[in-house]
Amino acid sequence: MQIDTSQFPLVWTRFNAPGTDPDASPFAEFEALLARKTVFVLLNDEGLDKGDHEHSPDEMKQTSRWMKRHKSELKAFVKAAIYIEPNIAKRMATKAFSSVYEKFWGYPMLMVATKDEALALAQKFLSDET
Template identity: 45%
Template sequence: MRLDSSTFPVVKIVFDAPNEGGPEDALLLFEGLLARGQAFVLLHEKAVDESNYEHSHEERKQASIWMKKHKQALHTFVKGMIQVEPSAAKRLALKPFAVMFGKAWGYPLLVVESSDRAWALARDVLDERVSDVAHF
């Protein structure tokens, strides 16, 4: 997993690209994003290809422990992960996974058909956060 925060508060995430320092460094980068104390969204623009990259058992275990440790911050600052999936059939197939994902990670998985739609949705999600804060 690689994170690119150059367009923060939209953080690009690439799962099939290893981070230079391995999974631990990716989680440290994620911690740094949470430490900013600002709302952001994750954006994965590449269509899902499960055969292309699979996390090892150890990576999944580390992610699970990390996720539990940072549960509150994830829920507070990550407003969603947006997944681009051009295939209507694959978007439909991702719906049950999206429900489980949201319960596990504490933020929703939003699946859209194009990068243009993903960026528009990212702006909408972040604008809702600003609007919510403004009304309180």
């Protein structure tokens, strides 16, 4: 996974792109984001068909353990994950999953149709921060 922080606090994620260091833990870059102790929004413009990597049981356990160790930081600093999906049927199909996602990760998962909508929504989340 690639994490692009060049527009921080807008953080673009790409699941189908390699990280900057292929030998590093997949969570290392994310931990560096959390270490900033500043709010941010995750954005992804790959659409829902692009990141359907099937996770092994071991990957799922690692992710769950990592999330539990960082739950309070995730809730404090990640305001939302916003996914851009132009297909309305695919956006609607994720509505039920979004509540499960939020319970697991501690921040909302939102679906929008366009990059402009994503950026406007991200700015709303960031400006609501006091």
